[in-house]
Amino acid sequence: MTLCKSFASFAGAQMRFEIMKYKPVIGVIGGGQLGRMFIEEALRYNIECIIVDADKDCPASVIAHDHIVGSIAEEGPLWRLGEVADVLTYEIEHIFIKPLFELEKAGKTLIPSPRILEIVQDKGLQKQFYRDNGIPTAAFQVVEGLDEWKTAIKTFGWKKFVAKLRKDGYDGKGVQIMDANEVLKKNVIPFTAPAVLEAFVACKKEVSIIVARNKKGDITCFPPVEMEFDPVANLVTLLVCPAKLNKKLLQKANEIAMKVVERMQGVGIFAIELFLDQSDQWFVNEMAPRPHNSGHHTIEACYTSQYEQLLRILLGLPLGDTSVIKPAVMINLLGAPDFSGPYFLDGYDEILKLPGVYVHLYGKKESKPMRKLGHITILGETVKAARKKAKWVQSHCSIRKLKQ
Numbered sequence: 001m002t003l004c005k006s007f008a009s010f011a012g013a014q015m016r017f018e019i020m021k022y023k024p025v026i027g028v029i030g031g032g033q034l035g036r037m038f039i040e041e042a043l044r045y046n047i048e049c050i051i052v053d054a055d056k057d058c059p060a061s062v063i064a065h066d067h068i069v070g071s072i073a074e075e076g077p078l079w080r081l082g083e084v085a086d087v088l089t090y091e092i093e094h095i096f097i098k099p100l101f102e103l104e105k106a107g108k109t110l111i112p113s114p115r116i117l118e119i120v121q122d123k124g125l126q127k128q129f130y131r132d133n134g135i136p137t138a139a140f141q142v143v144e145g146l147d148e149w150k151t152a153i154k155t156f157g158w159k160k161f162v163a164k165l166r167k168d169g170y171d172g173k174g175v176q177i178m179d180a181n182e183v184l185k186k187n188v189i190p191f192t193a194p195a196v197l198e199a200f201v202a203c204k205k206e207v208s209i210i211v212a213r214n215k216k217g218d219i220t221c222f223p224p225v226e227m228e229f230d231p232v233a234n235l236v237t238l239l240v241c242p243a244k245l246n247k248k249l250l251q252k253a254n255e256i257a258m259k260v261v262e263r264m265q266g267v268g269i270f271a272i273e274l275f276l277d278q279s280d281q282w283f284v285n286e287m288a289p290r291p292h293n294s295g296h297h298t299i300e301a302c303y304t305s306q307y308e309q310l311l312r313i314l315l316g317l318p319l320g321d322t323s324v325i326k327p328a329v330m331i332n333l334l335g336a337p338d339f340s341g342p343y344f345l346d347g348y349d350e351i352l353k354l355p356g357v358y359v360h361l362y363g364k365k366e367s368k369p370m371r372k373l374g375h376i377t378i379l380g381e382t383v384k385a386a387r388k389k390a391k392w393v394q395s396h397c398s399i400r401k402l403k404q
Contacts, residue, residue, distance in 0.1 A: 025050060025065075026314055027085025029072055031058030033362035033372065034091035034291045037299070039063050041307040045315070052081045059363045075099045082108050087314050089268065091290055093121055094168060111314055112268035112289040119264070120289050123196045124166045130284055133263040135256065137284045138275075139199040142166070149189050152197050153180045160200045165191050201283055203275040207243050208294035209257040211270045212309045212319055219261065221254045222302060222322045225294050227273075230334075235370060238390065240383060241297055241328045249280060256282055269310045271295065293332070297377045300358050301328035326356070326379040329390035333361070335371035339401045343367035345374070347397030354389060356380060367399055 031053030048065035070077025100114035130137040141152035165174035257272040271292030295306035304320025356379035380386030
């Protein structure tokens with residue numbers, strides 16, 4: 001498909017956007033659980049969403065207005081989405097980026113811009129962006145091959161460090177904490193592809209801040225959340241909102257998170273993950289230019305959810321109030337390590353007796369070890385009360401194999 005042939009249809013779409021005012025058709029690249037929860041919000045506004053995803057049974061497929069079944073790693077499906085949607089967004093980073101630039105050049109609105117996605121897709125470019133813009137981040141070196149790994153370790157004097165694939169890592173995959181001796185003495189490296197080596201940050205807390213910025217440059221932060229991880233899978237298992245931070249640390253964290261988005265001239269929703277070290281210094285770990293697992297709780301816990309906030313930005317509406325209604329704990333429902341296949345959530349009848357417990361299942365047909373199948377948000381009058389209730393919920397429900 002050529003740009004010239006597509007330009008007329010894009011111009012028509014833009015004209016329709018003006019006539020419809022706040023009723024554009026939104027194209028969502030990716031049909032996972034983030035797309036599903038976004039579309040749930042869009043339906044409240046009577047907005048139609050069209051998704052593109054290779055999986056005909058993806059989580060968002062059952063509520064999308066239409067579904068282009070095709071790979072987001074291929075050009076054709078992305079062009080087809082561009083022809084039928086007025087504005088495009090995405091719920092995953094692993095997208096074939098070249099057609100996104102072409103769509104933008106042809107006049108299609110993409111939020112966030114593929115210019116930002118290009119940086120985020122490559123952890124080397126992402127780290128370099130932080131360095132170039134005076135954003136605190138752990139010392140790092142981009143490497144290829146064993147010799148460059150050894151040189152970097154010796155240069156920084158690391159005994160322990162973190163290795164990350166530059167591209168295609170996700171949900172803890174492509175990330176590994178390393179002992180320098182494994183490389184220097186045993187010649188062992190986990191990745192042969194280009195990687196980023198980072199100084200290991202011994203942190204007090206791992207925090208995420210969801211930042212929203214619209215086309216006018218208005219910007220706001222959701223209250224920071226503390227994240228707790230599975231030590232093996234490196235996946236978030238539980239988060240607490242609001243994070244326990246004093247006023248000075250909170251202000252500094254928000255300033256850094258907003259600086260990342262403003263320096264990128266970002267429009268949309270951005271999750272900024274930070275480490276707080278033992279000396280109370282903040283370091284940006286990574287960012288995601290989309291709704292994020294660390295913001296699921298906002299559906300019940302905040303006046304405006306991260307999904308509604310993105311919808312407001314796409315529609316040109318004012319940013320919503322991000323204040324917390326009640327403190328919250330969110331639990332990720334992960335696939336059990338001992339089976340793959342059909343499953344069910346055991347314990348519904350017990351956990352739903354408690355007030356302030358909200359179950360979200362994503363409609364995935366099969367469980368796999370550590371696969372994200374859903375989440376549970378628990379509200380309390382205080383963080384302590386929400387934590388106590390969440391601990392009880394964790395002990396009374398689990399993902400179980402469905403016997404057939």
